[in-house]
Amino acid sequence: MKEWVMIHKMKALYDNGKGSSIRSIANELGASRNTVRKYLRLDEAAITDMQENRERHKVLDDYRDYIIHLLKTYPRLSAVKVFRKLKEKVGGIEISDRTVRRHIRSLKKTVAFKQKRYYEPVLDMIPGVQCQVDLGELRQVQIGDETRAVYFAVFVLSYSRLMYVTAYPRPIDTDAFIHIHDAAFRYFGGCPEECVYDQTRLVVIKEIFRELELNQRFYQYAMQAGFQIRVCEGYDPESKGKVEAGVKYVKNNALYAETFSDWFDLEAYLSNWLEETANARRHGTTGKVPRQFYEVEELGVMKSYFTPSCIKKTAGSPEIRKVDKTGLISWQSNKYSVPMAYQKATVGVDAIDHKLLITDLETGAHIAEHVVCQEKGRVIKNNNHYRDxxxxxxxxxxxxxxxxxxxxxxxxxxxxxxxxxxxxxxxxxxxxxxxxxxxxxxxxxxxxxxxxxxxxxxxxxxxxxxxxxxxxxxxxxxxxxxxxxxxxxxxxxxxxxxxxxxxxxx
Known part of the structure; x- marks a missing residue:
């Protein structure tokens, strides 16, 4: 039975509540009660519109295969361009752009139009070239008498798969990130030509059309250390797959189901795990033991590394933060206000004795001060900052x-x-x-x-x-x-x- 015929029959049987019940109509027509209710709510205009749409869709159904071919060949093709190509192929069609858009939208729900991704070789066959770096977090780790979150950084050399990992009791900031790199390169005994990162704010402040504004303090360290920064496109873990796997390995193999008496016990455990497990196993992809493979084929081509002078200045240097358009900066999962004159500017931030000190980077002037909030997701605002x-x-x-x-x-x-x-x-x-x-x-x-x-x-x-x-x-x-x-x-x-x-x- 045609849909609109069924609707008219339902309405006739129901007779605005004076006739058959919804249950009896559903039984007589073989429809569910929800379907009966839905159709009874439609007015005449809606039924007419539905009828017209059905006829229009019939016209497009004649060209369904051609439309699917276009969308599978060119997944990003717009409905307007599909309509134009359709008119070029078959001549004039009495149908609106809006109807075409609706038809293609419904078509995409039933047919998968996935664009094929093309891959190219990466530089993991050349020793000493690349190191992939990523951050991870595991909650509910038993340390002493409490469960807490553990934040960690993982470094994986792309050629030998030699790994370095270190843990932190709090979210890793720029200071810590720089010191972790220093420790990792000293552990490796050298520095690679480039390090690959995702778009963490520890490396990239923002990206527009793949133009990157780098964290200047980290960039200064990278230049002095002698490696190049390479940043993946946003939300593209495949371009940094080795270290992504390393983060899962640390979570599931190193930390999962382990308990520690204190933080020093955790650090000692990770150091031992690196030497006896992570870098001593036979790697599933290379088929070689990372530590041995590294020492034989990669160590000799790594660049020499000496702790840069900026490391010694790091503790006393402010972290760089970008002020948003509402006059707030981000600090350890909270937002803090600065004077309105600094909206969308860059400022320096220091945490000293539970206080957050914010300075003008050009003049060094102290422009704001807050008590550091121990909670997360809070906005700490000084109303005076919003007065001119x-x-x-x-x-x-x-x-x-x-x-x-x-x-x-x-x-x-x-x-x-x-x-x-x-x-x-x-x-x-x-x-x-x-x-x-x-x-x-x-x-x-x-x-x-x-x-x-x-x-x-x-x-x-x-x-x-x-x-x-x-x-x-x-x-x-x-x-x-x-x-x-x-x-x-x-x-x-x-x-x-x-x-x-x-x-x-x-």
Whole structure:
């Protein structure tokens, strides 16, 4: 029975709930109750559209084999181009682009169009050329009285399959990554011509169109050590297969089902496992024992390696982090804020005594500080980082200059900043508040204040209050016929005498 005929029959039997039940309709037509419910929910417009689509798809079904041939030959071919090629082959077709896209989308669900991948030989047949490096993590390892995660790095020489592995109790950062390379090359007794990595941020900050922005500290180490950095395409483990297998080998053979009394016990175990198991077994691919194969055929062609001078500086050098567009940097699985002026910039980061210190790489200036969060997945934010303090200060200075005049206003601002640099913005806000309380200011008193060796807002306030009080007394005296203009600054003099006990808090 045609689908839309069945739908109309279901609707007739159901009669908007006045006729047969869904169960009896399902039994009569041999359909499931869910199917009956689905079709009863369709209105006439939906049924008509479904009917038209069926007819349109019939047209494309006539060319199904040709479409499949195109998609299998050219898997990335768009629906628009498929339609164009179809029209070129058979002439005009009365059908829309949208219908073609829907048809091809449904076709791809039923037919696999996998693009063939082509492979090329890699440089594992030349000794001393390549080392593959990868990081791994295994959780729930029993160490002492607790289970914890173990982070490790694996190095595999592509020719001899000689392996080096070391473990860390916390996520491996750039410092640790550099020191691990140093230890690995000293273990090998030499350095390969290139090392291959996936796109870890320890090596690559970002990639755009295969243009790489490298971690500059690691790049500096690689240049001094004498090896080239080669980075795989993202999500392509096949291009780094040897070390991927090595990571699984460490997880499943070295660490799985083992318990350790402490961290030193784990390190000693791994060292012993390397010598007695990993590098002493007969390798399944080469058919040779890695340690023996390396010493006979590869050690002699490895480049000489000496610990570079930058290693000694590593501990005191900041790690490099890229600030994202929201003003956050990543550090050990958490996000920390920096001032908004550094959004999308690069900054230096140091962790010292449970504090995260963030610096400007160009000036070395300290720009932010956070307490290191021991949890993961947190965002640690200082709201002050998202305020434009320079603009706020400039706006306050402009307001002062409008009230006092440009020249006098700048002089007062300069003196306030010299006296209290750490609270200058607060002093400006306070000055505006004080000045707003006076409708008419005597420029003489403000000019006298501008010539003082130091100045605070409280001092300005005291002077203005004393001046205002003495002015009122002069007016009162003049009304009684006595002129006491010279007494106008009497109160100001008294303020000067007691001023030594007042100062701004920095």
């Amino acid at each position: 303090h320079e603009k706020r200060t400039a706006d306050l200075e402009t307001s002062v200059e409008k009230q006092l005049g440009n020249l006098l206003g700048r002089s007062i601002c300069k003196l306030l900043k010299a006296t209290s640099p750490k609270i200058y913005k607060d002093q400006l806000a306070g000055l505006i508040s004080v000045l707003s309380g006076y409708d008419c200011l005597d420029s003489g008193i403000m000019e006298r204040l501008a010539r003082q060796p130091s100045l605070t807002v409280t001092k300005i306030q005291d002077y203005l209050e004393a001046y205002s009080l003495s002015e009122r007394r002069v007016i009162q005296s003049e009304s009684s016929g006595t002129s006491v203009d010279l007494a106008r600054y009497a109160n100001i003099a008294r303020v000067n005498k007691v001023e030594g006990g007042r100062h701004a808090i920095h």
